[in-house]
Amino acid sequence: MTPPSRALVTGATGFLGGALARRLLDLGHQVRSCSRSRSPRLESLGIEQCTVDLGSADAEAALREAAQGCDVVFHVAARTGAWGRWRDYERTNLIGTRQVLSACAEAGVPRLVHTSTPSVAFRGEDLEGVDEAEAPLVLEHHAHYPRSKALAEHWLLQHAAGAGVAAVALRPHLIWGPGDTNLMPRIVARARAGRLARIGAAPGRPRISPTHIEDAVESHVAAWRALVERPQLAGSAYFVTSGETIATWEMIDGMLASQGLGPVRRSLPVPVATALAAALEVVWALLRLEREPPLTRWVVRELATSHWFSIESARRELGYRPRRSVADGLEELTRLRRQQAAGAQPADGR
Ligand SMILES: NC(=O)c1ccc[n+]([C@@H]2O[C@H](COP(=O)([O-])OP(=O)(O)OC[C@H]3O[C@@H](n4cnc5c(N)ncnc54)[C@H](OP(=O)(O)O)[C@@H]3O)[C@@H](O)[C@H]2O)c1
Numbered sequence: 001m002t003p004p005s006r007a008l009v010t011g012a013t014g015f016l017g018g019a020l021a022r023r024l025l026d027l028g029h030q031v032r033s034c035s036r037s038r039s040p041r042l043e044s045l046g047i048e049q050c051t052v053d054l055g056s057a058d059a060e061a062a063l064r065e066a067a068q069g070c071d072v073v074f075h076v077a078a079r080t081g082a083w084g085r086w087r088d089y090e091r092t093n094l095i096g097t098r099q100v101l102s103a104c105a106e107a108g109v110p111r112l113v114h115t116s117t118p119s120v121a122f123r124g125e126d127l128e129g130v131d132e133a134e135a136p137l138v139l140e141h142h143a144h145y146p147r148s149k150a151l152a153e154h155w156l157l158q159h160a161a162g163a164g165v166a167a168v169a170l171r172p173h174l175i176w177g178p179g180d181t182n183l184m185p186r187i188v189a190r191a192r193a194g195r196l197a198r199i200g201a202a203p204g205r206p207r208i209s210p211t212h213i214e215d216a217v218e219s220h221v222a223a224w225r226a227l228v229e230r231p232q233l234a235g236s237a238y239f240v241t242s243g244e245t246i247a248t249w250e251m252i253d254g255m256l257a258s259q260g261l262g263p264v265r266r267s268l269p270v271p272v273a274t275a276l277a278a279a280l281e282v283v284w285a286l287l288r289l290e291r292e293p294p295l296t297r298w299v300v301r302e303l304a305t306s307h308w309f310s311i312e313s314a315r316r317e318l319g320y321r322p323r324r325s326v327a328d329g330l331e332e333l334t335r336l337r338r339q340q341a342a343g344a345q346p347a348d349g350r
Pocket of ligand 1: 037
């Protein structure tokens, strides 16, 4: 990975992919991107962009062309979110991952870093301080996103070596920070609409271990470096967090405070929230509504349980060193909001 190496990032128009692409550029590498849309910002940075729908029939040829001459592919793109049709999740996350691996194999790309998620190991119960062996990937999930991500990670790690590609999977947990497209915008929008309630709000519980965007990016760079120096790591999956645990609702209240909003005061018992989510899912399915319901059973389970992970494997094997604390990340968001309100700074601070 001596610069200038050439890297392809799928999903660089998104939160993590964009931050990773910029970091790779900063490190002196040449970066290409593949997503369905084009981004003027990537254009302005000199990032070559190819537009491709990962699940489409012609994706493999386009990906192969984009991967030509690359030393590494970071497969970050995915259909995220908590709602949608299984076939759309399957198409992008499973079929798309297969096409990315085929393209790497055919273009002779030696290494692939795949962005997975700890949700692949989530069984709906507390996961506290567990490592990859204690919380293995499960293939059966009740929601489409974790199921499609689990099938994709499993398939990729089973087949990459046979295709001649050294691959690892990273499972960054709850990525947050400047430029967030998912977590914080959803929380803030719901709070502003008066539709946010604590679920199962026992004091100090449940607990989570979020990942600041800079740490999520560094874990990807570390994984690439590790694959170069220690090819025997290929086939492994790693939990990634910023190495700190915090009560879920303390984190949510902190995010709201950073945006000038008060803490969540209403609360719902878990059984009530679950029944409400189930009813909403039925109505949404019957009416074939595409936008996400205000609550799903998967989101209730995620909010009502602890999930925090040991990152010892990533530290030991990848040399990953998280640097950003929750407190300093929240201060940064507060500062950026004030600068933005004064018209001085874009939302992600760059
Ligand atoms: N954010 C988190 O908290 C979190 C936590 C754990 C794991 N992850 C994983 O991290 C990765 C990035 O997440 P993110 O939060 O950065 O998501 P994001 O902001 O929603 O970005 C998703 C990216 O994927 C691209 N994409 C989606 N569907 C596509 C398709 N059919 N073909 C080609 N490109 C497609 C999107 O670009 P276009 O729309 O332009 O196509 C976008 O660039 C995902 O693999 C996700 O599973 C995220």
